[in-house]
Amino acid sequence: MLFKNRHVISMKDFSREEIDHVLDTAEKLEPVARGEERSRLLDGKIVSLLFFEPSTRTRLSFEAATQRLGGQALNLGSVEASSVMKGENLADTIRVISKYADLIVLRHPLDGSARMAAEFASVPVINGGDGSVHHPTQTFLDLYTIRRESHLEDLRIAMAGDLKYGRTVHSLCHALSLYGAEMTFVSPPELRMPPEIVRDLKKQKIRVKETDSLEEIIGDVEVLYMTRVQRERFPDPEEYEKVKNRLKVTGDLLKAADPELKVLHPLPRVNEIAPEVDATPHACYFEQAFYGVPIRMALLALAMGVIE
Amino acid sequence: MKEKRDLKIQAIENGTVIDHITAGQALNVLRILRISSAFRATVSFVMNAPGARGKKDVVKIEGKELSVEELNRIALISPKATINIIRDFEVVQKNKVVLPSYVEGVVRCMNSNCISNSSEPIKSKFSVLRTEEEGVSLHCLYCEHVISEEIAENLL
Numbered sequence: 001m002l003f004k005n006r007h008v009i010s011m012k013d014f015s016r017e018e019i020d021h022v023l024d025t026a027e028k029l030e031p032v033a034r035g036e037e038r039s040r041l042l043d044g045k046i047v048s049l050l051f052f053e054p055s056t057r058t059r060l061s062f063e064a065a066t067q068r069l070g071g072q073a074l075n076l077g078s079v080e081a082s083s084v085m086k087g088e089n090l091a092d093t094i095r096v097i098s099k100y101a102d103l104i105v106l107r108h109p110l111d112g113s114a115r116m117a118a119e120f121a122s123v124p125v126i127n128g129g130d131g132s133v134h135h136p137t138q139t140f141l142d143l144y145t146i147r148r149e150s151h152l153e154d155l156r157i158a159m160a161g162d163l164k165y166g167r168t169v170h171s172l173c174h175a176l177s178l179y180g181a182e183m184t185f186v187s188p189p190e191l192r193m194p195p196e197i198v199r200d201l202k203k204q205k206i207r208v209k210e211t212d213s214l215e216e217i218i219g220d221v222e223v224l225y226m227t228r229v230q231r232e233r234f235p236d237p238e239e240y241e242k243v244k245n246r247l248k249v250t251g252d253l254l255k256a257a258d259p260e261l262k263v264l265h266p267l268p269r270v271n272e273i274a275p276e277v278d279a280t281p282h283a284c285y286f287e288q289a290f291y292g293v294p295i296r297m298a299l300l301a302l303a304m305g306v307i308e
Numbered sequence: 309m310k311e312k313r314d315l316k317i318q319a320i321e322n323g324t325v326i327d328h329i330t331a332g333q334a335l336n337v338l339r340i341l342r343i344s345s346a347f348r349a350t351v352s353f354v355m356n357a358p359g360a361r362g363k364k365d366v367v368k369i370e371g372k373e374l375s376v377e378e379l380n381r382i383a384l385i386s387p388k389a390t391i392n393i394i395r396d397f398e399v400v401q402k403n404k405v406v407l408p409s410y411v412e413g414v415v416r417c418m419n420s421n422c423i424s425n426s427s428e429p430i431k432s433k434f435s436v437l438r439t440e441e442e443g444v445s446l447h448c449l450y451c452e453h454v455i456s457e458e459i460a461e462n463l464l
């Protein structure tokens with residue numbers, strides 16, 4: 001499998017075998033991510049973190065991943081404030097940064113910006129989130145969490161919350177379809193999964209169910225992937241108040257759950273998961289945040305060719 | 309009857325005749341071929357001409373044989389068009405347009421947040437798909453937005 005100099009732009013660019021290879025690599029690197037072992041894999045390598053919109057969590061986990069592997073992160077900070085990019089287009093910025101670093105992590109508000117960056121870069125580009133479409137490293141870490149904490153093959157999963165605008169759930173659906181999942185979508189009617197995604201899944205013979213009630217499905221699933229429902233998606237604040245309490249994981253709700261059920265959330269949460277859930281064996285979201293580090297280590301090391 | 313028709317669509321000596329264009333799409337065909345007022349060859353076209361299979365548009369370009377790639381872009385908006393290459397008043401080649409699998413710089417992405425609509429030095433890029441149910445659709449290679457019904461309105 002050839003990963004060297006490969007860009008990481010969209011989950012759709014990866015086959016199931018390639019995804020498995022990334023997850024296997026992350027697993028090997030996990031002791032390094034936890035600080036239990038030392039690594040000099042990225043000795044002498046510079047990773048440039050080019051963030052055109054703030055995302056502290058993503059940026060810090062890339063920084064941690066780089067440093068755990070003995071590399072240097074060139075953090076360009078808030079891009080608006082830096083003089084390199086004054087009035088410069090993204091294409092030129094990418095060409096310049098390619099001369100400073102061995103790899104670029106790009107976060108940018110325009111859809112498709114990472115794909116364009118890859119055209120102009122002379123080093124690999126990892127998409128740290130572009131516009132509202134892609135965030136592949138998030139999907140890789142979600143898959144990794146599911147594999148580590150549950151299982152990927154023939155998984156019974158429910159995704160709940162804002163399924164209409166949530167890009168993380170869209171590419172997660174696509175990736176899980178490669179493993180033959182059974183999917184249940186739980187959302188208020190206003191925030192249902194886009195019909196074209198449901199249609200695509202059904203075409204691939206994926207069993208799909210849609211509902212607006214967590215109570216109805218909680219006993220039937222092995223993973224519950226919660227997402228945040230944003231207040232601003234609702235024209236009527238009263239509607240939001242109703243929905244926000246309907247889609248909430250509580251201790252009570254979990255009484256009816258499979259003892260093996262794992263609850264995931266990309267974080268930050270607002271009130272989708274009650275604090276009493278944190279202490280239960282179902283809570284996986286903080287471990288999920290940690291798994292971002294070994295996953296990003298694996299992607300950095302593979303793209304720079306220090307691991308095959 | 310035949311004479312009347314010849315008045316409408318006159319024969320040309322050398323050049324290209326694009327026939328069986330979907331009625332009403334002739335101007336879009338000119339846009340796809342980048343034929344504007346700066347174009348030097350003689351261009352004539354007929355809109356809503358009665359044909360054996362209903363109304364159609366016809367475009368004739370004198371003294372110019374267009375490239376296959378140029379002509380195949382017409383398939384995006386008029387999949388049934390035919391191309392006749394004329395030399396010395398004779399049709400020397402008659403072909404159907406073929407839907408290309410990829411187009412660059414022909415259509416604007418409808419997603420206003422797409423990088424291809426910003427001031428970056430790139431052209432729009434789409435992969436082209438055709439399905440029985442949905443017809444021709446364009447998939448933006450940058451943002452993955454899909455354009456199906458509105459192709460003609462978004463020609464660059």
Ligand SMILES: [Zn+2]
Pocket residue numbers: 112417418419422423424448449450451452453
């Ligand atoms: Zn686009």
